[in-house]
Amino acid sequence: MVTIAVLLKQVPDTTARITVSDGRVDETAISTWVTSPYDEYALEVAIQHKEASGASITAITLGPPRADKVLKDAAALGVENLVRVWDDAWESLDSNQVQAALSTILEGVEADWIYCGKQSADRNQGSTGPGVAERLGMACIVEISDWDVTGAQPSFTRATSSGNERLAPTPPIVLTFTKTETELRRPNVRGIMAAKKANIEVVSADIGDAQVQVVAHNPPAQKPEGRKFEGAESVPEVVGLLRDEAKVI
Amino acid sequence: MDITIIAETQDGGLHPVTAQLVGAASSLGASLTVICPGGAGGEEACGISGVGKVLAVTGDCFATFDGGAWAEALDAVAGGDLVIGAAPTSGRDICSRIAARRGVSIIQDVINLSPGLNITHPIYSGKANQDLTVTGNCVLTLRANTFPPAPSGGTAQLSTVQQSGDVRLAVAEAFARASERLDVTDADIIISGGRGMGHPDNFRHLYEVADVIGAAVGASRAAVDTWEEIPHSLQVGQTGKTVNPSLYIAVGISGAIQHLAGMRTSKYIVAINKDPEAPIFKVADYGIVCTWEEAIPVLKEELSKLT
Numbered sequence A: 001m002v003t004i005a006v007l008l009k010q011v012p013d014t015t016a017r018i019t020v021s022d023g024r025v026d027e028t029a030i031s032t033w034v035t036s037p038y039d040e041y042a043l044e045v046a047i048q049h050k051e052a053s054g055a056s057i058t059a060i061t062l063g064p065p066r067a068d069k070v071l072k073d074a075a076a077l078g079v080e081n082l083v084r085v086w087d088d089a090w091e092s093l094d095s096n097q098v099q100a101a102l103s104t105i106l107e108g109v110e111a112d113w114i115y116c117g118k119q120s121a122d123r124n125q126g127s128t129g130p131g132v133a134e135r136l137g138m139a140c141i142v143e144i145s146d147w148d149v150t151g152a153q154p155s156f157t158r159a160t161s162s163g164n165e166r167l168a169p170t171p172p173i174v175l176t177f178t179k180t181e182t183e184l185r186r187p188n189v190r191g192i193m194a195a196k197k198a199n200i201e202v203v204s205a206d207i208g209d210a211q212v213q214v215v216a217h218n219p220p221a222q223k224p225e226g227r228k229f230e231g232a233e234s235v236p237e238v239v240g241l242l243r244d245e246a247k248v249i
Numbered sequence B: 001m002d003i004t005i006i007a008e009t010q011d012g013g014l015h016p017v018t019a020q021l022v023g024a025a026s027s028l029g030a031s032l033t034v035i036c037p038g039g040a041g042g043e044e045a046c047g048i049s050g051v052g053k054v055l056a057v058t059g060d061c062f063a064t065f066d067g068g069a070w071a072e073a074l075d076a077v078a079g080g081d082l083v084i085g086a087a088p089t090s091g092r093d094i095c096s097r098i099a100a101r102r103g104v105s106i107i108q109d110v111i112n113l114s115p116g117l118n119i120t121h122p123i124y125s126g127k128a129n130q131d132l133t134v135t136g137n138c139v140l141t142l143r144a145n146t147f148p149p150a151p152s153g154g155t156a157q158l159s160t161v162q163q164s165g166d167v168r169l170a171v172a173e174a175f176a177r178a179s180e181r182l183d184v185t186d187a188d189i190i191i192s193g194g195r196g197m198g199h200p201d202n203f204r205h206l207y208e209v210a211d212v213i214g215a216a217v218g219a220s221r222a223a224v225d226t227w228e229e230i231p232h233s234l235q236v237g238q239t240g241k242t243v244n245p246s247l248y249i250a251v252g253i254s255g256a257i258q259h260l261a262g263m264r265t266s267k268y269i270v271a272i273n274k275d276p277e278a279p280i281f282k283v284a285d286y287g288i289v290c291t292w293e294e295a296i297p298v299l300k301e302e303l304s305k306l307t
């Protein structure tokens, strides 16, 4: 049977205000946590793939107990197996540790197709997909924007500098997704009820020592207030400023 | 310290970001080797000031892009305590893999770098910055248009090494892009339209301005989601492209936080919006309260006078 894994991360809602106090982003001030937007596209395609192939899906998240929500939300859409990797001693993990933890779990799952977002909406790194692929000795297609998972040979399209390329890869493989025009499915009542009862397996992993130390978080440099003009008659003045003051045209 | 820089190549030559990588690395006072995947741009790289050595890596695997194969080939020839690449898609992919091969950490999209290895990169889509230090070796990717490029005038030696990697991705079909338009991530000037453009046909006016000044056209998510004619490849923002041009002109875009996430680090921002309260004016260096219907024809005319 075909086995699919999907990596999901819980992140602050994209509209959340990020505040820094004592040199650290204050995560306790964040009220709404969601599944990272790119991961939602990965999950959508994984479910389409499952529907066409009869595969089973294991959703994996790395995070504290609040991250159970992303797994429950995935269960409501029909994902069977839910795994959360965590250890209460973990704080801010570096890329190496995150990948070590996820790879350990993925080795146990023996997935043919590993789906994830192209990057998370909080760290914005894009290291997890290819990094996990390297550790597992797998190929990886990054930033997939189109796909066909209905047939026996799934295919995936990525953008290149001159257009697009469609690839029909042989599993096992890691696939990372960008946002597309696809409508994301919503759970139905039956799914939501089933998700309530779904079991989440919580596991730890050996991740080694941290190599990266966080020194401080800072708010971004504030730009000085700009100038505001009224009406089309101000356009020539603005163009003059772009040329003489900003020197960008 | 020994630093290996992975050149970013483009159309068989060097992408301008490569000189920026050298510029950033030079400040660390180390010996610099530039490696050119597929051998492209080797001669050019020798001419960048501060470069000690250039390795043109040629191998079958460089015929198509397979991050795994490229990383394997490049890692085999790259020495270096520190490996530095550029942050666009392929660079992030290759560098993540090189870090994983070496069991070291990768820090992507770095915007500040200083000796001792102090590293800064944005998190939460630019809503905060994170300062880091690293124990031991690591791999970094740097954000384009952020570090000053190293000047020309270098006289490094070029050597060619034959090295390939295990290719596991084959392209089944390639499609050329319909339009030969500049992509927003490559552009130094961007003019983007939002829902305020009213109709997809009105983007024609933005293309006309873009043609005058060699700009790329971008869009907000609302424009992309509302109108089929506006492709997702134009979308700037949290779930679109992150851009960092010298000039970003936002037309009929309200300035939602997710849009700002993709363009707030632009050097100069011009906003054209009829609503004086639109949040885009908070980040604009020059805000013009006006409808685009009135402003764009004047803008086009004024810009035409410059060229």
Ligand SMILES: Cc1cc2nc3c(=O)[nH]c(=O)nc-3n(C[C@H](O)[C@H](O)[C@H](O)COP(=O)(O)OP(=O)(O)OC[C@H]3O[C@@H](n4cnc5c(N)ncnc54)[C@H](O)[C@@H]3O)c2cc1C
Pocket: A014, A037, B193, B194, B195, B196, B197, B219, B220, B221, B222, B223, B235, B236, B237, B238, B239, B240, B241, B251, B252, B253, B254, B255, B256, B257, B258, B259, B262, B272, B273, B274, B275, B278, B290, B291, B292, B293
């Ligand atoms: C998870 C998530 C991810 C997202 N990612 C992105 C993203 O990547 N990029 C993105 O852009 N958005 C993103 N969004 C959407 C974002 O929240 C906004 O909805 C979107 O940016 C609004 O686009 P807009 O400014 O074009 O439209 P609107 O907010 O509708 O603004 C239109 C503006 O046009 C002005 N206007 C109207 N008519 C005229 C006229 N004739 N002349 C001049 N001005 C006029 C109006 O005053 C208004 O300010 C995301 C949202 C979510 C939830």
